Amino acid sequence: MAGADVAQPKKERKGSTKKAKKLHRVSARVDLTPMVDVVMLLITFFMLTTVFTTPQTMEINLPPDETPVEVGESSLLTLRVMADGSIYWNMGIERPQRITFSDLRPLLMERIASNPKLITLVKVQRDGTFNQMVDVMDELGIARITRFSMAPFKDVDLKFIQKGLGG
Amino acid sequence: MAKKTRASVIIDMTPMVDVCMLLLTFFMLTTQFRPPSEAEVTLPVSHAAFKLPESNVMTIWVTKDGSLFLGVDAQQLRVKIFGEENKLRPSVKVPDKQTLADLMVRARIANPKLRTVIRGDKGTPYGVVEDVMNVLQQVKITRFSLVTELETK
Numbered sequence: 001m002a003g004a005d006v007a008q009p010k011k012e013r014k015g016s017t018k019k020a021k022k023l024h025r026v027s028a029r030v031d032l033t034p035m036v037d038v039v040m041l042l043i044t045f046f047m048l049t050t051v052f053t054t055p056q057t058m059e060i061n062l063p064p065d066e067t068p069v070e071v072g073e074s075s076l077l078t079l080r081v082m083a084d085g086s087i088y089w090n091m092g093i094e095r096p097q098r099i100t101f102s103d104l105r106p107l108l109m110e111r112i113a114s115n116p117k118l119i120t121l122v123k124v125q126r127d128g129t130f131n132q133m134v135d136v137m138d139e140l141g142i143a144r145i146t147r148f149s150m151a152p153f154k155d156v157d158l159k160f161i162q163k164g165l166g167g
Numbered sequence: 168m169a170k171k172t173r174a175s176v177i178i179d180m181t182p183m184v185d186v187c188m189l190l191l192t193f194f195m196l197t198t199q200f201r202p203p204s205e206a207e208v209t210l211p212v213s214h215a216a217f218k219l220p221e222s223n224v225m226t227i228w229v230t231k232d233g234s235l236f237l238g239v240d241a242q243q244l245r246v247k248i249f250g251e252e253n254k255l256r257p258s259v260k261v262p263d264k265q266t267l268a269d270l271m272v273r274a275r276i277a278n279p280k281l282r283t284v285i286r287g288d289k290g291t292p293y294g295v296v297e298d299v300m301n302v303l304q305q306v307k308i309t310r311f312s313l314v315t316e317l318e319t320k
Contacts, residue, residue, distance in 0.1 A: 032180035039187040046194030057284060057312035058215040062304050126294030130229070130287040131211045133296065134315060138213040152297060 058137060060150075077111055077120045079104075080157055081136055083127035088161050095164040101135065108143035120148035123157055206236040206258050208288040213315040223280045225271065226314075228258050229287040233295045235261045237270055239281070247277050268302050275308070283311040 073092035080088045080096065087104060088096040091111075099107060112118050120140060124133045133150075140148050206228035228236035238258035239245055248270055249259045261267045275281055283303065287296055303311055 029177070032184055036180055036183055036187060039184065039191055043187060043190050043194060046191065046198055050194060050198050055210060055219045055314045056213065056215045056317045057217045057219050057314050058213055059217060059310065059312045060300075062300065062309040062311075124293045124297075126292065126297065128293040129289065130291040130293055130296050131289040133293050134211040134213055134287075134313060137313075138215065138315075138318075142214055150297075150300065 058134070058141065060137075072117075075115050075117045075119055077108075077118055079120060079122050079136060080153065080161060081122070081124040081128055081132050082161075083125045085128075085132060087136070088164075090164070096161050098165075101139075104136070104139050105142060108139060108145060112143055112145050118145065118147070120145055121151050122148055123151050123153040125153045125158075205256070205260065206230050206234075206286075208286050209290075210286065210314055210316045211289045212318040214318050215315055216317075217312070219284065219312070219314060220282055223278065223282055225274055225281045225283050226258065227267070227283065227285050227299060229285065229291045229295055229299060231288040231290045233292055235264075235267055235295075235299065237261050237267060239274055239278075241278070244274065244277055248274050264298060264302050267299070268306050271302075271306050271308065275306075283308050284314050285311060286314045 076092055078090055078096075082088070085101075087099050087101060089099055089104075089107065090096040108120075122133070122136055122140075124136070137148075208228060208230055222240060224240050226238045226240075228238065230236070236258035238256075239248065242254055245256070246254050249256070253259050261270065271283070285296070285299060303309075
């Protein structure tokens, strides 16, 4: 048993006999259970407060300033995200079609499989939320479409969609 | 009967305390308390698997109401950019886009290795984020990341 026998009998004998008789040896064994309790509590606290999860990131590359890139009409997929959450897609200058978010992933996968050179343009309405943008970008990432760019949503786009739906 | 001796119930706790203390010290030293941030954002979720780098990060917070905050992780850099009084603040409110551009240029000059990340709230209007991305393009930061939470399903 570690550390229990601390007192040295030789020294005690050297002291005066009066003292030696009165001196009761106090037990050196301390009950450590409460201490262990406290320490365990602290460990639990620190374990629970330690943040192990670092957030994930999505990397985006912007083209270095306004360098016009020629894109073949047939390989351009435009996704327009409206503020109300509806998504419209079209190839080149075809009529835009509405698509639900859950159908987006199969569509993207099918398109990229049929044309690996596909370039995707994402336009999100300014009133839309950041979450919508991240969601759409995430779908692109899942479909392994690495080449996509963000473009501002203009009035022309809105008219384009309205015209496409009306006509 | 006579042979049966009762085993001592007193257990020596010392080694256990030693181990516990060691663990405690480890956790105390490794814990980094997240400093209270003025910019509260709820991150969107995604399947992106890149981890956020731990150092050399410049963060742009875009809160729900569209206000912008800029922060860097190193304290020396904070002093250089925002002044001594903002040394302990993880993020400082930026009044407008021009100031944001200036501050980012200064930060990048002070530490060229700085990586830019955007922490946007789920409900932030996309227009504000678009503006921030335009500012980034202006100051020639063409590579940046969006911080998201990992989707668990």
